[in-house]
Amino acid sequence: MAKVEWSDHFCIGDDRVDQEHQDIFELVNELQSAIDHQESMDKLAMMLEKLAEHTIAHFQHEESLMQDHAYPGLDRHKHCHDRLIQKVTKLIQQFQTGETSAIQNLMNFLADWLRHHIKGEDQKMIQFMQQKHHQLTTVGKAGELIGI
Ligand SMILES: [Fe+2]
Numbered sequence: 001m002a003k004v005e006w007s008d009h010f011c012i013g014d015d016r017v018d019q020e021h022q023d024i025f026e027l028v029n030e031l032q033s034a035i036d037h038q039e040s041m042d043k044l045a046m047m048l049e050k051l052a053e054h055t056i057a058h059f060q061h062e063e064s065l066m067q068d069h070a071y072p073g074l075d076r077h078k079h080c081h082d083r084l085i086q087k088v089t090k091l092i093q094q095f096q097t098g099e100t101s102a103i104q105n106l107m108n109f110l111a112d113w114l115r116h117h118i119k120g121e122d123q124k125m126i127q128f129m130q131q132k133h134h135q136l137t138t139v140g141k142a143g144e145l146i147g148i
Contacts, residue, residue: 002032002107010118012126017065020058021118027051028114032107044103048092056085062125069129077121084113 004025011018031047059081066074087109094102 002111004028004111004114012123013130014126024054027054028111035103066125069132071125071128073124077125080121
C-alpha cells in the first residue's frame with residue numbers, strides 16, 4: 001500500500017506548488033487503487049505515464065521558480081529531481097518488461113520520496129523565496145519612506 005494522504009502539514013505556502021503536490025498525491029492514490037484492483041497492465045501503464053508527465057512538469061515548474069529567484073540550492077534540489085526521474089524511469093522499464101512487482105516497488109518508493117522531499121527541499125525553497133520577497137518589499141517600503 002502506497003497511499004499518500006494529503007493534509008495541511010504538506011502545504012509549504014505557495015498555492016500553485018501546493019496544488020501541484022496535491023494533484024500528484026491524487027494520481028499516486030488513483031494508481032495505487034488500480035494496482036489493488038488488479039487492473040490491466042495497459043491501464044496501469046497509462047496511469048503511470050500520466051503520473052510521470054505531471055511529476056516532470058511539476059519539477060520543471062519548481063526549477064524555473066528557483067532559477068527566477070536565484071536560489072542558491074538550485075543544483076542540489078535539481079539533483080534530487082534528476083535522481084528521482086532516473087530511478088522512476090528504471091522501474092517503469094522493469095514494469096514494461098513484465099516485472100510486475102516493479103510497479104509496487106515504484107509506488108512505495110515514490111510515496112516515501114514525496115513526503116520527505118516536500119517537507120525538506122521544497123519547503124526550504126519556498127522559505128527562501130518568501131524571505132527574499134519579504135526583504136524586497138521591506139526595502140521597497142523603506143525606500144518610499146526616505147524618498148528613494
Ligand atoms: Fe522539488
